[in-house]
Amino acid sequence: MPDPAVAAPADGPVRRSFGRLRLVFLFAALAVLPYLLSYSQQEIAVLLVINVLLVSSYRLLTLTGEWSLGHVVIMGVGAYASALLAKRLGVPVPLSLLIGGCMAAGTAAILSFPLFRMKGFYFLIGSFAAGEIIRLIWKRFTDPFGGPKGLKRIDAFPDIDTGFLSIDFYEPVNYYFLALVVVSASLFVLYRIERSRIGLTFHAIHWQDRLAESVGVDTFRYRTLAFVIASFFAGIAGGLYAHYVGAVNPTRFSVDQMVYVLVWAIVGGTATFHGPILGVVVLTVINEMVLRGLGLDTARPLIYGAILILSVLYLPDGLESLGPRLRAWLQRRRGGPAAAGGEAA
Amino acid sequence: MDLLWQTAINAMYAASYMALIAVGLVMIFGVMGVINFAHGELYMAGAYCVVFLYAQEKFPFLLSVAGGLIFVGIVGLLMERALFRPLRKNPLGGLIASIGFLLILQTLAVFGFGRRMGHVPPSTHGKIEIFGAILTYQRLFVIVVAILLLAALWTFLKRSKFGWALRACAQDAEAASLQGISMNQTARIAMFIGAALAGVAGALTAPLVSPTPYIGHSIIVTAFIIIIVGGIGSLEGAVIAAVLYAFVHTFVTTFFDGVIANIVGLALMLAVLVVRPTGLFGAKERA
Structure with missing residues (x-):
């Protein structure tokens, strides 16, 4: 990849092989x-x-x-x-x-x-x-x-x-x-x-x-x-x-189904490639494991609606932003000026 | 000829309640800059107020309609406070939040009244004949109330101080707040009126349409077509487009069928979007 803007953050040889390893584990x-x-x-x-x-x-x-x-x-x-x-x-x-x-x-x-x-x-x-x-x-x-x-x-x-x-x-x-x-x-x-x-x-x-x-x-x-x-x-x-x-x-x-796609994308966050995938996986698991388990099938649209509203209000960058946020929060707790500067994004 | 005249009368009835819905949607958009996707569900909520108050609890019809107006207006205030105010900087977020709210209202209606059609007995059985065409009192009542409400709204907007403030906010929110107009207060009034208009339309037509929890879908499609054709920020445009669309839709339904009428309506909207995105009556700079 000749484009420096794309290649910059993730592409050290160590990082790359680490990423590949993760992919192998995922597929396994x-x-x-x-x-x-x-x-x-x-x-x-x-x-x-x-x-x-x-x-x-x-x-x-x-x-x-x-x-x-x-x-x-x-x-x-x-x-x-x-x-x-x-x-x-x-x-x-x-x-x-x-x-x-x-x-x-x-x-x-x-x-x-x-x-x-x-x-x-x-x-x-x-x-x-x-x-x-x-x-x-x-x-x-x-x-x-x-x-x-x-x-x-x-x-x-x-x-x-x-x-x-x-x-x-x-x-x-x-x-x-x-x-x-x-x-x-x-x-x-x-x-x-x-x-x-x-x-x-x-x-x-x-x-x-x-x-x-x-x-x-x-x-x-x-x-x-x-x-x-x-x-x-x-x-x-x-x-x-x-x-x-x-x-x-x-x-x-119908447009109802489209709403679900919107919910997945927005709850997951669209800034990164994995955000929407995260959204669909997490919400499907919640839906199938929790809602169906509790017999709350009729309440599904209500819960999806509430999740949609809450994520637009309080998590506008989606689930994908939770990881970095959590990391930043942990580093702030640990203190240390070097750590605070490190993962600002 | 008789059929034509009868269809025209039917179209007038359709135009009157569609105008109420579309004007409400335009008011909300005008002041808050948000397209309220849950507008159809506000209509549905108004209809279920009549199902509950009139058909189940046997209150008088007029009182039930007033109850629907106030209840849905309050739901509108709730939406303003909980969704649109925190998302004022983010109109797309407001739209998406209103989609979430739509799902909530729909599910609540299913919980409260079940999925099946609610049956509302007609409040009167009388009808009049106008040059051979039949108009039931029930429908006449919708037309009369719609005209009265819209006329009252017009006077309110053009004459009262609140009306001036409302229009000032719609034109330029920042300049309006520099003049000491409270943005929150204005948004509350606009949201109450906008929602209440949708609610009263639902309440008035409840005996005529047999409401279901999912009726909002076809209502919001209709409302979108009307506000796009009329120009998205224009109240006058919304009324004129409602009449236009009601006539097109009713005539195509009568002479072909309902699905074709929906296709024609949507195609009309797409054509307006392509040729003149500001709508037939919208201001130029809203492009």
Whole structure:
């Protein structure tokens, strides 16, 4: 990486190998995880992995400073496209997933013409309107979208059977690993994009769009690029969802679901790559372990709403800011002027 | 011809309650700079006040509507104090906090009244005929009250000292506070009125719509369309756009179907956003 701004803090050789070691441990833990869970918890783990991709792709869009309310609908475009391709045209499933992602990206490319004439509130509401239109089209046109009931019996991933090795993707464990591979690869790409020149430009557009324009950055094109890339991965997440659950309907991609994505991203914090992932994991665990355990299922929206409000009021930088804050607090308690100066950020 | 005239009468009814909702939303935005996403749920809260006071506890209808107005106004004050005041520097944060509040109100309604439609018996059964078109008293009542309330609001805003302060804050909050206008006091009044208007719209229409805890969704979509088409900071624009949208929506619903009408409304809003983001009646500098 020639870019000094990106490489500066984290890239000592020691730090880097430490980071790699952490990654190895993380993957080892993720590989063991499903065997420690019950069947229904395995199913939740699959959805969690898919949601990680959804919220991470959403973060790429927020890098340019725009908050969309249509991201879940874009995910739905991928889901519907992949499902219809497999069901109606007999396209093999892994391929249909990829085409679904491309359809979601294409939809975003078309939508960017009206939407990126707006900023801020206007973009938020515009993306909401565009998403609702797409959703109403699914609802209204029974052929081919299946109307309010949506599509059912969507083809699953084909089994792999090579004599000595056979994998049945109806099993949540197997689908978990499949999703894990796809999502990890996608996250890697998203991470590289953010650390590339393009990603830096996204940041520049967020904080200083006039300045970026004045040095020759075409902000419209870069905003569109962020939107298209984010939508592609949202579409992939949608396809993964459709072929796992086997059914999609317009309600599944309604604005209520979008609220959950917002909550994950905001509670986790969008300043770093891992923030939204942290948000979705922590909230899903709270939701499944605590709320379901206590039988508080009906109260779920209330608790999510309260968490959202509290984090906007008291933790505006998200859960990710807890670590550094805690460290700073500990150092302050230990005193010592050198320590206090060390981790100011 | 009869159908056209009847549809126009229906559209007038729709326009009257939509105008109440949209004007409330614009008032909140004007003074606080926050889009209140929970506005649809304030409407829902007003409707459930009537479900509770009128349908369950058998209070008179008018009293129940007044109860809804005051209750939802107080909910508005609560929102101002708990959410929008601490987040005044952060309008996007205010919007997101209002989404959180929306979820809370929805869940409370589910706890209190269940998920199913609340049934409210009509308060009168009478109807009048206007050149062959039928207008029930229930709907006429909504139209009359909406016009009275909006007229009262207009006089209040143009004549009273509070009204001047309110408009001053909407134009330039800093300059207004330099003139000795209390920002907090003004925000409270605006929030009370804005929320109460949504609440009274819900209360008035409760016998006509069968409220559910999730009714706020379609209301907020409608309100967004109206305030965008009318220009996001303009009260007059909101009223005119409410009439315009009500006519378009009612006619398309009658001659095609409801889903198509929603698509047309949203497409109208997108078109306005693209061509003229300040809305048809908005001030230029709000771009």
